[in-house]
Amino acid sequence: MPKENVSLDRKFGHIVRTASQSHIELKPVYNSGDMNHLSYDNDIGDPGIYPYTRGIYPEMFRDRLWLKSFIVSYSTPEETNQAFREYIANGLTDLRILADLPTQCGIDPDHPAAWNSMMCGGVATYGIPTYERMLEGLPLENVVYEFAHMGISNFIYNYSMLVSIMENKGLDLNKLHGNGINDPIRAKLVYECPDFPTDIARRVYMDHIEYAVKKTPRWKPCVPNGVDPQQRGMDVPKELGGCLALATAMIQELKGRGITIDEYGPMVFALDAESDFFETIAKFRAARKMWAVIAKEKLGATHPKSMQLKIGIRTSGLSLQWQKPLNNAARVTLQILSCVLGGVNSIDASSIDEAIGLPSLEARVFNLDTQHIITHEANVPLVADPLGGSYFVEALTSRIEKETNQYLNEIEARGGIFECLESGYLHEVMEANRLKIQREKEEKKRLIVGVNAFQAEGEEGPVNKAIRDVAYRSPTIKDRENMVSEVIGFKAGRDRNAVKRTLKNIYMAAKSGENLNPPMIDAAKAGATIGEVVGIIRTGYGIPYDPFNQIQMPEMVKQIAGQGGNK
Amino acid sequence: MNENKPIRVLIAKIGCDIHERGPITLMTAFRDAGMEVIYTGRYATPERVVQTAMDEDVDIIALSDHTGSMPIIAESVMAELKKNDEMDIHVMAGGLILPSDIPALENMGVKGNYGPGTPLETIIKYTKSLVHPV
Numbered sequence: 001m002p003k004e005n006v007s008l009d010r011k012f013g014h015i016v017r018t019a020s021q022s023h024i025e026l027k028p029v030y031n032s033g034d035m036n037h038l039s040y041d042n043d044i045g046d047p048g049i050y051p052y053t054r055g056i057y058p059e060m061f062r063d064r065l066w067l068k069s070f071i072v073s074y075s076t077p078e079e080t081n082q083a084f085r086e087y088i089a090n091g092l093t094d095l096r097i098l099a100d101l102p103t104q105c106g107i108d109p110d111h112p113a114a115w116n117s118m119m120c121g122g123v124a125t126y127g128i129p130t131y132e133r134m135l136e137g138l139p140l141e142n143v144v145y146e147f148a149h150m151g152i153s154n155f156i157y158n159y160s161m162l163v164s165i166m167e168n169k170g171l172d173l174n175k176l177h178g179n180g181i182n183d184p185i186r187a188k189l190v191y192e193c194p195d196f197p198t199d200i201a202r203r204v205y206m207d208h209i210e211y212a213v214k215k216t217p218r219w220k221p222c223v224p225n226g227v228d229p230q231q232r233g234m235d236v237p238k239e240l241g242g243c244l245a246l247a248t249a250m251i252q253e254l255k256g257r258g259i260t261i262d263e264y265g266p267m268v269f270a271l272d273a274e275s276d277f278f279e280t281i282a283k284f285r286a287a288r289k290m291w292a293v294i295a296k297e298k299l300g301a302t303h304p305k306s307m308q309l310k311i312g313i314r315t316s317g318l319s320l321q322w323q324k325p326l327n328n329a330a331r332v333t334l335q336i337l338s339c340v341l342g343g344v345n346s347i348d349a350s351s352i353d354e355a356i357g358l359p360s361l362e363a364r365v366f367n368l369d370t371q372h373i374i375t376h377e378a379n380v381p382l383v384a385d386p387l388g389g390s391y392f393v394e395a396l397t398s399r400i401e402k403e404t405n406q407y408l409n410e411i412e413a414r415g416g417i418f419e420c421l422e423s424g425y426l427h428e429v430m431e432a433n434r435l436k437i438q439r440e441k442e443e444k445k446r447l448i449v450g451v452n453a454f455q456a457e458g459e460e461g462p463v464n465k466a467i468r469d470v471a472y473r474s475p476t477i478k479d480r481e482n483m484v485s486e487v488i489g490f491k492a493g494r495d496r497n498a499v500k501r502t503l504k505n506i507y508m509a510a511k512s513g514e515n516l517n518p519p520m521i522d523a524a525k526a527g528a529t530i531g532e533v534v535g536i537i538r539t540g541y542g543i544p545y546d547p548f549n550q551i552q553m554p555e556m557v558k559q560i561a562g563q564g565g566n567k
Numbered sequence: 568m569n570e571n572k573p574i575r576v577l578i579a580k581i582g583c584d585i586h587e588r589g590p591i592t593l594m595t596a597f598r599d600a601g602m603e604v605i606y607t608g609r610y611a612t613p614e615r616v617v618q619t620a621m622d623e624d625v626d627i628i629a630l631s632d633h634t635g636s637m638p639i640i641a642e643s644v645m646a647e648l649k650k651n652d653e654m655d656i657h658v659m660a661g662g663l664i665l666p667s668d669i670p671a672l673e674n675m676g677v678k679g680n681y682g683p684g685t686p687l688e689t690i691i692k693y694t695k696s697l698v699h700p701v
Contacts, residue, residue: 101583101634105610113612116582116643120634150585191585194610232588318588322684355683357635357663431591438592442687451684473665474635548610 013454016447021276022235023436024399030391038398043289047343047384051292053285053397054385055343056266056308061381066339067346068371069094069312070364071148073122075475077133080123084138086361091368094178094346095138096146098122099154106153106195106547108531109480109487113548118483119475121358126487127529131161140166140176144346146223146312147180151195153534155182156208156517159221160524168525179220179268179312182208185246185417189426190228194547195534198421204516204537209250210257211517213264222250223268227314229426230272233434236283236400241407242426243269244290245417251299261301266308267291271344273315273335280335281387282396284311284342290401311344320355324450324460325467328352333370340380341387347371353467360470491529498526500556503536507560510540536560574698575625579607579616581640586633589662589683593629596687597694613643620648620656626698628656630677633663641677657697661690 019025027034038044045051048058057063068091074080084095098104100122102114109124118124123134140162147158159180166173184201187193196204205222212221224246226239234242247269251261269287273280291309295301315335320328329352339347349367351359374380387393411420420426440446447453475483505519516537523533535545535553539561545553553561576597578590590606597604605623607616620628632640637660648654659679660672669680678697681690 101585104585105583107583113583113610116632116636116640117584117634120584120636192609322682357665434588434591435595438595477639550612 017445020236020279020396021274022237022279024236024279024396024403026396030395032391034391034395038394043398044388044394050296050304050307051289052308053289054388056288056310056345057384060343060384061340061375062384065375065381066344066371067094067144068092068368069096069144069146069346069348070359070367071096071098071122071348073098073100074358075100075119075123075479077123077125077130080134081136081138083361087364087368088138090365091372094144094146094348096148096348097125097134097158098148099125099158103530104150104154105193106151106530106534108529109483110491111531111546111548112550115480118480124483124487125158125161126531127490127527128161128164128524129490129527131165135165140169141171142175142177145176145178146346147178147182148314149181150187150191151193151534152182152184152187152201152205153195153530153537155180155221156204156520157524157530157533159208159212159219160517160521163216163521164524167521173216174218176216177218179223180208181225181270182222183225183246185242185421185426186225186228188421189430190232196538196547197543198418200537200541200543202418206250206253206257207516209254210259211515213254213259215517217265220266220268222247223270223312224250225270227270227272229430230274231316231318233430233432233437235433236274236279237403237407238429238433239272240283240287240290240400241404241411242417243271243287244294244404245408245411247291248294248298249417251295255299261295261299262303262306265303265306266310267295268310268312268345270312270314273313273339273347273349275316275319275331275335277334277338278393278396279400280338281342282393282400284339284344285385285393285397286400286404287311288343289397290404310346311342312346313339313344313348315339315347315349317350317354320350320352321448321451322355322468324456324464325352325355326464327450328355329366329370332367336367336370337374337380340374341385343385353470356468356470357473362470363467487529490527494527496556499523499528499532500560502526503528503532503557504560506533506536507540510537532557574602574627574695575605575623576602576627576629576694577605577607577616577620577623577625578629578631579611579619579644580609580631581611581613581616581644582632582634582636583610584632584634584636585609586631586662589633590629590631593631593661593687593690596691600691600695602694613640613647616644617647617651617653621651621653626657627694628658629679629694630658630660631662632660635663635665635668637662637664637677637680638668638671638675641672641675645675645677659694659697661685 044053047055072083100119101117108126209221224243226243230239288309292307295307301307351363353363502523509516594604658677660677661681672680
């Protein structure tokens with residue numbers, strides 16, 4: 001039987017758009033005319049020299065390679081500890097810590113609202129015993145740790161845990177390195193985090209920053225985060241503008257507490273690496289330049305270091321697809337490459353199986369190996385800012401700077417970043433862009449391979465199937481019951497007087513305006529839990545103990561707050 | 568049932584799951600398809616979800632969860648519906664649902680059980696067919 005004739009469409013798979021992911025319209029060709037408005041010294045400059053567009057170190061990656069990072073947080077502290085060990089053996093150099101979702105909301109595992117998400121997305125780090133098990137045998141000095149949580153309560157609390165453990169072991173707090181996100185805009189805008197209303201969150205985040213800057217100079221207690229706002233709908237100028245606005249507000253408020261930007265030192269942002277390759281690179285370049293200018297011109301930085309922006313990356317989880325998951329390897333590789341070409345300081349790359357569940361070990365080793373291949377086989381990091389001077393990249397960097405400045409002016413005209421959060425303006429901007437993107441996908445003006453274009457025909461192959469089969473299981477009912485028993489047992493076995501005394505000190509600090517961080521460290525050592533410290537701060541502010549309004553305050557808190565019982 | 572009356576859907580997230588992009592995308596898509604949609608927001612309880620479903624007289628509760636805990640969440644909602652004698656409200660589920668969890672969900676009477684990346688048209692078509700069987 002003769003075979004059917006094949007018809008071939010020369011235009012199959014052709015380009016469907018002319019604008020970047022953030023709707024920046026691009027020309028087909030750029031030339032020297034697109035750089036006429038730029039001066040090399042003022043706008044670009046050599047790497048290591050103000051305004052740091054091309055990078056903060058003179059020799060960039062020859063001097064120090066970016067840190068390779070993952071959030072490592074599985075259901076139990078033991079699994080998490082084991083995973084850290086395996087990733088370190090494969091080249092992990094930056095340890096990102098997270099917790100399960102209830103902990104991130106500021107409640108304990110024995111809270112009724114915890115049950116449905118308990119031990120999901122991470123360890124229930126309710127108190128010091130889980131911390132000790134999670135970090136057992138891992139180095140604490142001169143290693144970079146990062147906290148990626150959502151609730152503002154979690155940063156001051158996790159920091160207090162790390163400090164407590166280091167002090168208990170007699171370690172040097174000057175050697176505590178790393179950072180915590182501690183971004184109250186993200187906590188509300190992206191997560192509506194229930195732990196604290198924004199007024200309390202603003203007090204707690206600043207208390208923690210003030211304390212950490214003085215006590216642990218190598219710890220960055222605030223990392224304005226653009227990753228999650230971007231994932232939730234913001235475009236690049238809004239992602240970057242939000243970070244710059246928060247960082248500016250934070251440094252100004254810190255000045256009111258007697259700490260200058262020169263004492264604070266370099267700023268760190270957490271930015272997203274999206275699929276749009278050149279836009280992502282240009283964003284990192286623009287970010288460094290814009291912060292340098294703001295730090296120097298607006299915030300009075302005099303030391304070069306305090307004009308520098310370090311960029312920590314989380315590659316886009318949202319860009320990864322459930323369909324044909326093998327394709328995620330291409331997406332992640334390009335995103336990592338954009339980070340390297342953009343001169344970032346640390347990379348936490350999402351894994352190819354991330355649209356299916358928590359990442360498997362193999363997928364993450366692939367991730368680390370991708371970075372080793374970019375370094376040692378592709379030789380990409382040998383030369384600093386290799387795209388510097390490209391007509392297109394310089395023009396795009398400048399364009400992002402311009403659009404971001406317009407957004408910053410808008411925020412300022414509306415009374416500042418916190419006013420824009422409270423008024424709902426930030427949410428409106430974010431939702432409008434999210435909707436625009438959803439419509440573009442529906443109308444196929446934005447193609448996602450395997451999702452709204454180039455879909456798979458017929459049966460899925462063995463490689464894609466295997467990627468999907470490794471999904472990490474969520475904890476069983478039995479696991480959750482055991483966790484609840486563990487917490488109840490832990491609470492019953494503590495020195496009740498020590499817990500009560502330290503909680504009372506937090507309560508008094510909340511009421512009087514004293515810094516909350518010192519009594520928080522004492523409370524961590526005494527075994528107070530995340531739910532208790534969140535509750536006592538709320539009580540000190542005269543709002544209900546429980547963020548979910550489901551449980552009564554414990555007897556000892558009633559006594560502290562003078563609401564019946566023995567004082 | 569009156570075919571002209573718009574289908575009313577309550578999209579619900581129970582517990583501490585923060586992943587909201589799915590339910591919000593679905594909310595827009597359902598509205599575009601002519602349905603009336605209410606969204607509980609995050610951090611809801613089974614009691615509140617069922618109470619809202621009754622107060623708002625919805626045809627369907629659409630549960631969203633990305634923690635892998637859908638069987639636990641769905642069970643609590645089904646129990647609450649039974650307690651209130653509201654078993655005629657349909658329950659659908661979507662999000663991070665493991666294939667191995669689907670039989671248990673179906674046994675409870677939970678419909679749809681859509682994993683990540685399910686085309687919106689598929690979900691909309693099925694949702695309509697639940698309320699207006701052909």
